[in-house]
Structures are given as structure tokens and as C-alpha cells.
Amino acid sequence: MAAKTWHSLPEYQALRALMECGTTSEAANRLGLSQSAISRSIASLEARTGRILFERDGRLLRPTNEAAQLNLRLDALFDALEKLDHPTELEQETLQIIAPPTYAHRYLVHHIAGFLKANPHFYVGLEVAASDMVARGILDERYDLGFLGVELPRDGIKLTPFRTSNAVCVMPHGHPLADHAIIHPEDLDGQNLIALSRRHARRAELEKVLQACRSAPNVVAEVSTSFAAVDLAREGLGLSIVNPFPVVHYRAEDVVFRPFASQIRYSTYYVTPKHRPTTAIARAFVQHLQLHTAKDTFSQKA
Structure with missing residues (x-):
């Protein structure tokens, strides 16, 4: 008889929090747990799946490809849990974006249009603002996703490189x-x-x-x-x-x-709140950009 497959929601929550936070201390803070509890959950998940999910890099834990693939497959589970917690929000998913003019007026407008045509049940709001206001808007959690062309490190926001280029x-x-x-x-x-x-x-x-x-x-x-x-x-x-x-x-x-x-080098960053999970619709829009941003001679994927 085949071994019975079982699942542990705390392990999956620990995986997702660690994927998005990068350190056990921040993941523990997000989930209201101790660092040791996070470490035990990850160790248990690795033992149960037989996969190495994180590799240590100084203070940071770098997710492996196996961790990224497992986290992607968990989207459906966490989306379902979100809908159970918020049954009145089933009708329409909303994404609030904030970005400087260089990214907003042409690039994001074009891709938002394509994203909404492919997903007519979604709603997107776009705010155009200076770079410091982008960081502030994400920090205050008034927006789900921001874009920056400069590195503005601040506690409470996460910068994820998207494109790099030379002057x-x-x-x-x-x-x-x-x-x-x-x-x-x-x-x-x-x-x-x-x-x-x-x-x-x-x-x-x-x-x-x-x-x-x-x-x-x-x-x-x-x-x-x-x-x-x-x-x-x-x-x-x-x-x-x-x-x-x-x-x-x-x-x-x-x-x-x-x-x-x-x-002189440049990076374009996705900006998300550091202490709460990135929403499913924000992840879907980022994936849309990665798939549909045209190649050019002067910039590369980060």
C-alpha cells in the first residue's frame, strides 16, 4: 500500500513567509512565531518532500528552484484561504499600483491594458507619483505594487530587481x-x-x-x-x-x-510591502510583465 500523503499548512505558511522575507526573523515576525518554529517547519518540509528548499547566504536564506516551484504551486491554496476569509471580495480582485512617470505613462499603461484584456474580472488602479512617494505609498500599505528606477532602501518595503541596463x-x-x-x-x-x-x-x-x-x-x-x-x-x-x-x-x-x-548602471525594481504577503493579483501582474516585456538591445532581465 502506498504511503499516505499528508500536508501541513504551518509548513507551507513558513515557506511562503521565508520566500518573501528572506530571513527567519522577519518571517517569524510576519507569522507571529519564533525563529525556531520557522526553522523547524522548514526542516520538516524539507524532510517530508526530500528536497533542499533553502541555501544559507550569510544572514539570508536563498530559495532553491525547488522552493520557488513549490511556492508557485501553493498559490491556489492560499488564494482559496483568502477567499474563505473574505467572502464578500469574491466578485472582483483589485490591484493598486504606484509608479513614477517614466514607467507609468507608457510602459505600465500598455501592459495594464493587456493584463486586463486577458483578465477582465480584475480591476487595476494606477497612481503616478515621484519615487519617494512610491516608497511611502508601499510603506503605508496603500498600494500593492510599486516600481522604482532607483534604490531607496527603507524598512518595511522590499525591492526586487526586474531589469538592469547600462547608461x-x-x-x-x-x-x-x-x-x-x-x-x-x-x-x-x-x-x-x-x-x-x-x-x-x-x-x-x-x-x-x-x-x-x-x-x-x-x-x-x-x-x-x-x-x-x-x-x-x-x-x-x-x-x-x-x-x-x-x-x-x-x-x-x-x-x-x-x-x-x-x-553607470541602472536597475528597475518591483516594490512590495515587506511585512505582508504579496497578493495573488500582484504576482500575476508581475508574471505578465516578465512574459510580455519585449526584448531590447540595452536592458536585460535581472
């Missing part, structure tokens, strides 16, 4: 530097430059690169978003150094993008 130089067609395969900092000397405003950390980073090679471009305008910089370049005002994601998806035919020889 690019963008310029109008016919610009004297457009025939260069790679733009070097010294090439910008004397060129009209559309710069990000000084409140951006990336502005100081670029100035440091230019000062190191004594390159002195002529700043003709300051803007607060990459899209504004690219659109001014398209109008022939000058060139700019920007994060290519996601602007290259929407302006590749209008301007010239060239790699910028520097150590």
Missing part, C-alpha cells in the same frame, strides 16, 4: 556623434547636453564621470524624467545620458541610442 547616450538623427558605435565621456566635451535635474542622484554620478576626464558639455536644459530628455533630444536640442529602459521601447525609431562608456 546610453541618446541624440537626434544626424547628430555629429550619431555615427559613433560607442560614446565616451570625452566625446561630450562642448556638446549641448540635456541633463536630469540636480535632485536626481544620477546627475551627480554623470558629473563625476565627466569631471574625471575633464569633459565639459554645455547644459542647455534640465528635466525630471528620461522620456522628457529623449523627447527634447528628438527636437534637436542636444543629447542626453539616460536609462534606456523602458524609453528605448517607445523611441527607438525617433532618435539614436548608443552605449555610453561608463560604469
Whole structure:
């Protein structure tokens, strides 16, 4: 006779909390348990399934592929439990998103439309705000999912890398530097430059690169978003150094993008509350983005 299969909800809860929190102390805090209780549940689950689910990396526990696959299969279980706890919310699942203009106005609007067409029973709200307000909105748990192009480490929020890219130089067609395969900092000397405003950390980073090679471009305008910089370049005002994601998806035919020889790198992050589980609809939207974000020359999956 085959051995009877049994399941332990506390083990599955410990797995999910540890997957999302990264440390036993934070997982224990979320579930209202002791760290030893979390460790025992994970050890029991590993013994029962015969799989290694976490590997230690300093203070963090890195989930293995087996843990990720098991956690994915548990979505249906936790969704069912959520509906039992909130029977009046069965009619419509809601996702509240907050993001800066660079991500919201084109990239997210496009993918939200596709997501809702594929899932007409869902509802999505989108708030456009500055980066610091994105972090604050997630920290206050007024939104389920946020997006950031800068790292703003704060207690209570979790940043998960989504895309990475190197800086690019963008310029109008016919610009004297457009025939260069790679733009070097010294090439910008004397060129009209559309710069990000000084409140951006990336502005100081670029100035440091230019000062190191004594390159002195002529700043003709300051803007607060990459899209504004690219659109001014398209109008022939000058060139700019920007994060290519996601602007290259929407302006590749209008301007010239060239790699910028520097150590300036960018990351795009998903932002979620750290002390409560990511909702099923938020996970579904993230998966939609991962599947449907088009490939480009200048950015990669994190």
C-alpha cells in the first residue's frame, strides 16, 4: 500500500513567509512565531518532500528552484484561504499600483491594458507619483505594487530587481556623434547636453564621470524624467545620458541610442510591502510583465 500523503499548512505558511522575507526573523515576525518554529517547519518540509528548499547566504536564506516551484504551486491554496476569509471580495480582485512617470505613462499603461484584456474580472488602479512617494505609498500599505528606477532602501518595503541596463547616450538623427558605435565621456566635451535635474542622484554620478576626464558639455536644459530628455533630444536640442529602459521601447525609431562608456548602471525594481504577503493579483501582474516585456538591445532581465 502506498504511503499516505499528508500536508501541513504551518509548513507551507513558513515557506511562503521565508520566500518573501528572506530571513527567519522577519518571517517569524510576519507569522507571529519564533525563529525556531520557522526553522523547524522548514526542516520538516524539507524532510517530508526530500528536497533542499533553502541555501544559507550569510544572514539570508536563498530559495532553491525547488522552493520557488513549490511556492508557485501553493498559490491556489492560499488564494482559496483568502477567499474563505473574505467572502464578500469574491466578485472582483483589485490591484493598486504606484509608479513614477517614466514607467507609468507608457510602459505600465500598455501592459495594464493587456493584463486586463486577458483578465477582465480584475480591476487595476494606477497612481503616478515621484519615487519617494512610491516608497511611502508601499510603506503605508496603500498600494500593492510599486516600481522604482532607483534604490531607496527603507524598512518595511522590499525591492526586487526586474531589469538592469547600462547608461546610453541618446541624440537626434544626424547628430555629429550619431555615427559613433560607442560614446565616451570625452566625446561630450562642448556638446549641448540635456541633463536630469540636480535632485536626481544620477546627475551627480554623470558629473563625476565627466569631471574625471575633464569633459565639459554645455547644459542647455534640465528635466525630471528620461522620456522628457529623449523627447527634447528628438527636437534637436542636444543629447542626453539616460536609462534606456523602458524609453528605448517607445523611441527607438525617433532618435539614436548608443552605449555610453561608463560604469553607470541602472536597475528597475518591483516594490512590495515587506511585512505582508504579496497578493495573488500582484504576482500575476508581475508574471505578465516578465512574459510580455519585449526584448531590447540595452536592458536585460535581472
